Amino acid sequence: MAAEQTRRTSSLPHALARRVGQGIPAALLRYRVMAWIVGVLLIALILVAVPLKYAADIGQPVSVIGTLHGWLYFIFFLVACDLALRARWTLKGAVLVLLAGTVPILSFVAERIATRKTRAGERV
Known part of the structure; x- marks a missing residue:
């Protein structure tokens, strides 16, 4: 039992090293989809919902779109972190993308730059 535990523990860094860098195309696709969704919702929030709230005193679009954008930004954050780890982005690049x-x-703009660099195998 102890020998099996030692063998399993010692192979953990090797298994992790093999997985880093794998799944980048799928992670990149998830990142791109979420970046577009979050970007469109943010534009809708700023250009539609906020003016409706202050010009026409209609506050419901801000609460709906704002809440939706907030939750989806959280998913975008997780997806971007996953891609950053898989593609070995720099900390500065990952923070700027987030x-x-x-x-x-x-x-x-950040999505296009990150996509171009990641596809080229460069660090963001």
């Missing part, structure tokens, strides 16, 4: 999801239109 922050870009909070700025209208910048999320689309």
